[in-house]
Structure formats: structure tokens, C-alpha cells
Amino acid sequence: MSKMAERKILAVDIGGTKVAAGLVTTAGKIVSSVRAKMAAHGSAADGLAAVCEAIDLALKKDRGADISAVGVSVPGWVDANAGTVLSAANLPCWKNFRLASELEKHYRVPVRVANDAKAAALAEARWGAGRGYRSVFYATLGTGVGTGLVVDGQIYSGRRGPAGEGGHTIIDFRGPVCGCGKRGCAEMYISGPAIARGARERIAKTPGGNSSAMVKLAEGNAANVTAETVAKAAAAGDSLARQVLDEMAEHLAIWLGNIIDLLEPDAIVIGGGLAELAISMLPKVRKHLCCWACSPEYEKTAIVKASYGAESALAGAAALWFSDAKIHDASGGKRKMARRKRSAK
Numbered sequence: 001m002s003k004m005a006e007r008k009i010l011a012v013d014i015g016g017t018k019v020a021a022g023l024v025t026t027a028g029k030i031v032s033s034v035r036a037k038m039a040a041h042g043s044a045a046d047g048l049a050a051v052c053e054a055i056d057l058a059l060k061k062d063r064g065a066d067i068s069a070v071g072v073s074v075p076g077w078v079d080a081n082a083g084t085v086l087s088a089a090n091l092p093c094w095k096n097f098r099l100a101s102e103l104e105k106h107y108r109v110p111v112r113v114a115n116d117a118k119a120a121a122l123a124e125a126r127w128g129a130g131r132g133y134r135s136v137f138y139a140t141l142g143t144g145v146g147t148g149l150v151v152d153g154q155i156y157s158g159r160r161g162p163a164g165e166g167g168h169t170i171i172d173f174r175g176p177v178c179g180c181g182k183r184g185c186a187e188m189y190i191s192g193p194a195i196a197r198g199a200r201e202r203i204a205k206t207p208g209g210n211s212s213a214m215v216k217l218a219e220g221n222a223a224n225v226t227a228e229t230v231a232k233a234a235a236a237g238d239s240l241a242r243q244v245l246d247e248m249a250e251h252l253a254i255w256l257g258n259i260i261d262l263l264e265p266d267a268i269v270i271g272g273g274l275a276e277l278a279i280s281m282l283p284k285v286r287k288h289l290c291c292w293a294c295s296p297e298y299e300k301t302a303i304v305k306a307s308y309g310a311e312s313a314l315a316g317a318a319a320l321w322f323s324d325a326k327i328h329d330a331s332g333g334k335r336k337m338a339r340r341k342r343s344a345k
């Protein structure tokens, strides 16, 4: 094996409460990873220090590693060209924060920063379930709905980076108000909290709804019903739970129909905590798609489950360095990643 092939990327996945950091190979394999606490609610410097702690931990774990660059994924609005976090709801510590250049000062290797769903999209397109497809639309369904579009190995970012917020495209303009401020976003229908809300509404309006298996699984309290309880109850044959999921399947079809008609991707890759559930609904979603996609070739878009699970954004942070041919050796082989100088406290 050549020396080049042994070089690795230090990947960082920043969340609202935790930071994961790990080493990723050129083949997209996560060889080691660590977690540290995120300080999202303090000063910008506190947030940066927490990220550095995680990076230092990862470097300590793999001392001999030859690291050519750092990739960072962030759950928010990012100007990827400038390496700036514009804003992130779960990271109030940073507003227009130049994260890439701050990290470059400490570690003296180039740093790239991207939105986490877009980074995950890149990892899936390059190494995962979207491999071999020219255009890949990735959707992570969980607490929220994140999306990313990758065409010819590149993330589509729009004018300054925020493009690809498919979770906040509208399914019903009279629908419930979303966290983003708009009404009836896809996130209000196909996320975990949306499924739980749909279940609670159905339980409340159905005579005898409280005898549903969903309520039993939620320890007798409909307020505790989650997407997981709905899935379990539906699998056990509960008719109300099945109705909730049928509705989710139709909402998913409406949304994917929009995506297919607008983008006509070769593949749609579904990840996130609800990936398994969404993929299990595919026969129903496909049936509804004939009403909600008008492209004559809508059936040719593959819909597949993501390969990376909870580590998709970590792999994606590394993928930021593998999206074009010339970046395998980002530092030109001259620089070695510096260990951060600790300031005396």
C-alpha cells in the first residue's frame, strides 16, 4: 500500500450536546472515534474549546496517525466556502463564526466545514448506498428532516451554502407552524415528533382511541406516544397505529414526488432514526407516488436505505475532503497535523 493511501482525515461531527471526532480512511471507513461534551450555550470560545477537546482526544487515541486535513459537520446554516457557521438553532454559541480558520490556527492543517445532512449526503454518495449513482438526494428522517443533494460527487450548495433544505419545503400551507417559522413543512409530517403528534391526534378524535396498543405501550398515557411506540403497535396489528403510518406513507410520497419532479435524482437515500420504518413503508409509498409524481420516469429513481447509521455525519465530515480528485493530499504532503498548544488555565 502506498503511503498516500494511509493518510486519514480527522472528522468532527458537532451536535447540540456532543461532539464526535474520529479518523476516517480514504475508503470511508471510520477507524476510531471518540465523544466529548459540546458547550453549545456558552461563549463562542467555549464552543470552540469543546470541539478542540474532542479533536485532542481523537489525536491522543491514534498518536501515529498521518492526518492531512480536518472535516467538520455542523447542524445548521453554513457558508462552506468560507468555513463559517452562519447560525445553528442548537448551537447558540456561534453566529457568523469562522470555525474553519479558528481550527486551522490550532492544528495547522486545512479545515472544511459543512452542514451535517449535506456532509452525510456526500458520504452516502461516495462510499455508501448512493455509490455509483450520478445524482443522489439524501434525506435523514429523525427528530427533524435534513437533506442534501450530491451531483457528480459534489454537494449542491446554492449561492452561499444554504441550498438543499428539503425538510422545509411545504406539504400543506395550512399545516402546523414549523420551528423554521413556515407552515406545513415536510418536517411537520414525516419526522419522529410529527408521527407522534399524528398518533396523539388520532387517539383523541377516535371513540375508544385510548384502548389503542399505542397508549398501552406508552404506559397508559397518550402524551407519551412516540414514533417508536407507533411502529411497535402497528407491527402488532393495532389499527389506529396503522392508520398513522398509512398517512405518513402518503405524506412521504407527496414529498418525494415533489423531489423527483424537481430534481429527478438517480437515487434517493434515506437515513436517520426513522430510516428503517420509512424503508419498510416503501411499497405503500411507491403506490402513492403514481399520484404525487408526474415525471414519466418517476419509477426509475431508486429509493434505498442509507449505509451509514448514526455515524453518517462523521463519515460525511471526512467526505468533504474526498469530493474532488485533488484533495487526497490536501497539505501537499509537507505539513503534519499539529498538536494543539494548550493555554495555561
Ligand SMILES: [Zn+2]
Binding pocket: 167, 168, 178, 179, 180, 181, 182, 185, 187
Ligand atoms: Zn420548516
